[in-house]
Amino acid sequence: MSAVPDRSDGPNGDRRLLRGWGRTAPATSTVLAPESEAAVRSAVLDAGEHGVIARGLGRSYGDPAQNAGGSVIDATARSGIVDIDLRSGVATILAGTSLDDLMRWLVPLGWFVPVTPGTRIVTVGGAIASDIHGKNHHLKGSWCNHVLSMRLLDGHGEVRDLSPERDPEVFWATAGGMGLTGIVLDATVQLQAIGSSRLVVDSDRAADLDAVMAMMVDGDEDYDYSVAWIDVMARGGHLGRSVLDRGRFATRDEVLASGDRRPTDYATHMLPSLPDLFPSGLVNRLSVKAFNELWFRKAPERRRDALMSIEAFFHPLDMVGDWNRVYGQRGFIQWQYVVPDESSDFVRRSLERISGAGLPSFLSVLKRMGPANPGHLSFPISGWTLTIDIPVAAGLDELFDDLDREVLDAGGRLYLAKDSRVRPELLGGMYPRLDEWRDVRERVDPHHRFRSDMGRRLGLV
Numbered sequence: 001m002s003a004v005p006d007r008s009d010g011p012n013g014d015r016r017l018l019r020g021w022g023r024t025a026p027a028t029s030t031v032l033a034p035e036s037e038a039a040v041r042s043a044v045l046d047a048g049e050h051g052v053i054a055r056g057l058g059r060s061y062g063d064p065a066q067n068a069g070g071s072v073i074d075a076t077a078r079s080g081i082v083d084i085d086l087r088s089g090v091a092t093i094l095a096g097t098s099l100d101d102l103m104r105w106l107v108p109l110g111w112f113v114p115v116t117p118g119t120r121i122v123t124v125g126g127a128i129a130s131d132i133h134g135k136n137h138h139l140k141g142s143w144c145n146h147v148l149s150m151r152l153l154d155g156h157g158e159v160r161d162l163s164p165e166r167d168p169e170v171f172w173a174t175a176g177g178m179g180l181t182g183i184v185l186d187a188t189v190q191l192q193a194i195g196s197s198r199l200v201v202d203s204d205r206a207a208d209l210d211a212v213m214a215m216m217v218d219g220d221e222d223y224d225y226s227v228a229w230i231d232v233m234a235r236g237g238h239l240g241r242s243v244l245d246r247g248r249f250a251t252r253d254e255v256l257a258s259g260d261r262r263p264t265d266y267a268t269h270m271l272p273s274l275p276d277l278f279p280s281g282l283v284n285r286l287s288v289k290a291f292n293e294l295w296f297r298k299a300p301e302r303r304r305d306a307l308m309s310i311e312a313f314f315h316p317l318d319m320v321g322d323w324n325r326v327y328g329q330r331g332f333i334q335w336q337y338v339v340p341d342e343s344s345d346f347v348r349r350s351l352e353r354i355s356g357a358g359l360p361s362f363l364s365v366l367k368r369m370g371p372a373n374p375g376h377l378s379f380p381i382s383g384w385t386l387t388i389d390i391p392v393a394a395g396l397d398e399l400f401d402d403l404d405r406e407v408l409d410a411g412g413r414l415y416l417a418k419d420s421r422v423r424p425e426l427l428g429g430m431y432p433r434l435d436e437w438r439d440v441r442e443r444v445d446p447h448h449r450f451r452s453d454m455g456r457r458l459g460l461v
């Protein structure tokens, strides 16, 4: 599976137009697909003045995995499991391996990734560089909390063996460092043991924001996974009405008792990709309002102990290939913030502003987050994270510039893996250890070989 169609094996790469999942800022880069470590090293050391950046499966929304005028390393050229201990669940995995492949190989053997985002079409390298989180952050932390060690090719062309104990500063600068400390070659990860490939899920409809937030706080300790879908178009007394899904992996016996004789079977269903033909205005107030109404009403008011597949619970969006095309050529932005518990009233304020502006969004998700890890640029902190997808339209910048400042005032931050537009001057406030990160980066990449459009846009490099 490659993020870059028509991969070139030529030594000088191919020039390609690359974009993030939000499709907002396409840029042409020279794409190389080195298959050996020596070839990765040459690609880094031979990169010209515009530098080089790694790209996984291109699921970050903005511009971190592209490099206008420079080189991009298609990391998916190096994929597979190097070593695995099936008793302890410790696996060494090449960084270009997708979580999709890992699940197909490992779930039937009783192992699952420790953290999965809302899509399984991401690589291990992308998971590290964004320090991704899932529906279990409140209990299990983010991806890099489960990385025992990783090997990083730095800007000197040297391979560093990193772990939280060995070279911890570079380890944590790479966790969430958006590829700007080097190329992750492989990682040794502690997998999670599972008894089956099904989840036991409780679903509740919540009439408004207070109701859903109260349920989530109450259930923090009771459920391994928790996520609320919020109808952002609902206003007034219905503001924040939601469908809350919470669950845990089922045991083998629970699945057998349901009559299913194949408790560890793992299957996915991908419909054909959407064609790239949609006009940019298709996702609008009317279409989204109707969709959201339907989604809310089709959800059970209260359901207990439903057995669901991994795909249905974690990755429903993956069933439609290239669904981002529905937003047309102008694309869409995703706005994701986290604020600490003491600023939980900001969740209401932000929803009021967004629903008041009548912005059409059918992908809005509220999750709880647990304590931060030592990653300098890692996104999660204890509190609430809200995610909203919005088609690009006039006037968005003013509203979101304003909201970004409020996030900062609330002690929160935006998620770089989703960002395509935050003002660089806000970043230092949101990520107070940014200068410390810059110092580490300077040490591992003094010649500034690792560069990306995001790095330039935000003044990271």
Ligand SMILES: Cc1cc2nc3c(=O)[nH]c(=O)nc-3n(C[C@H](O)[C@H](O)[C@H](O)COP(=O)(O)OP(=O)(O)OC[C@H]3O[C@@H](n4cnc5c(N)ncnc54)[C@H](O)[C@@H]3O)c2cc1C
Pocket: 003, 021, 053, 054, 055, 056, 057, 058, 059, 060, 061, 064, 065, 075, 095, 096, 116, 117, 118, 119, 121, 122, 123, 124, 125, 126, 127, 129, 130, 131, 132, 133, 134, 177, 178, 179, 180, 182, 183, 184, 185, 317, 417, 418
């Ligand atoms: C539908 C959808 C749902 C999502 N849900 C979530 C969610 O629930 N939680 C969450 O945290 N994220 C979520 N994401 C975001 C996604 O998990 C991250 O953007 C992730 O980094 C994408 O991985 P990728 O392999 O596609 O990397 P890319 O998007 O290709 O690259 C992302 C970053 O990783 C760097 N990188 C990639 N490979 C390497 C490597 N080998 N070495 C060094 N750097 C590397 C790139 O330089 C870039 O900075 C979601 C995205 C989508 C599209």
